Amino acid sequence: MEPFSKEANRGVLLEDAACDPFAAQILLPAHLVDQHLDAKGPSASAITLLWETSNVSRMAVCVRAVQRLPAPGHVLLLDPVGHLAFAASHCLPPRRPGSFQGDIPVIDRALAGPGRVQGRTQVRYRDGILGRELHTDTAPMDGYIVAILVTDSAPWRAFTPPTTDTGPRSRGYICANCDENYRSFESALSNPPARAAASLTAPNAAAAPARPAPLAVPAPAASSSTRP
Numbered sequence: 355m356e357p358f359s360k361e362a363n364r365g366v367l368l369e370d371a372a373c374d375p376f377a378a379q380i381l382l383p384a385h386l387v388d389q390h391l392d393a394k395g396p397s398a399s400a401i402t403l404l405w406e407t408s409n410v411s412r413m414a415v416c417v418r419a420v421q422r423l424p425a426p427g428h429v430l431l432l433d434p435v436g437h438l439a440f441a442a443s444h445c446l447p448p449r450r451p452g453s454f455q456g457d458i459p460v461i462d463r464a465l466a467g468p469g470r471v472q473g474r475t476q477v478r479y480r481d482g483i484l485g486r487e488l489h490t491d492t493a494p495m496d497g498y499i500v501a502i503l504v505t506d507s508a509p510w511r512a513f514t515p516p517t518t519d520t521g522p523r524s525r526g527y528i529c530a531n532c533d534e535n536y537r538s539f540e541s542a543l544s545n546p547p548a549r550a551a552a553s554l555t556a557p558n559a560a561a562a563p564a565r566p567a568p569l570a571v572p573a574p575a576a577s578s579s580t581r582p
């Protein structure tokens with residue numbers, strides 16, 4: 355069930371690459387990424403193709419893909435049942451690995467069919483709360499589903515108006531991918547995922563303290579005010 359269980363060698367690489375954009379950049383250099391992800395940004399099938407032609411984990415490919423998103427969004431890796439195996443986010447509250455997303459629109463159809471679906475969906479946060487509606491593109495990835503979700507500028511569409519940002523905007527947060535500040539009511543829900551991500555990457559950070567901050571560790575709400 356693990357994204358790397360069949361690939362022992364890839365699994366070793368995964369440990370560093372999964373949540374660490376610095377490692378992913380070394381494992382997947384820009385010229386290789388450029389061959390598959392065009393200037394408009396990644397589509398789901400392009401991510402699968404990049405993975406198939408490289409020698410890195412699914413997660414490392416997802417980390418590289420989220421760096422190319424043209425708008426706020428997520429790159430999600432879902433297991434065959436619909437649980438989130440991995441998520442990389444850009445300027446939206448990060449999603450928690452393990453959460454069930456198998457019954458939300460688009461993802462449900464991707465899991466039920468060959469895996470290639472486009473449409474709009476809302477990812478589920480804890481307590482069943484749904485996030486902002488996002489343009490979504492999915493593709494199969496050898497038993498898994500990779501999904502790209504963006505607020506606008508979907509690379510697989512000629513024109514994509516922004517989806518409505520529902521709900522009040524209450525607090526500002528720092529994107530773990532690009533360090534931009536963003537505001538979102540959803541971020542109030544990101545504390546448990548942030549702790550989960552921090553525990554995942556803690557050994558990594560301890561082993562290499564000089565590295566840039568791992569991708570999957572958002573600024574905790576309690577400490578964000580102390581950031582410079």
Ligand SMILES: [Zn+2]
Pocket residue numbers: 443444445446529530531532533534
């Ligand atoms: Zn960002």
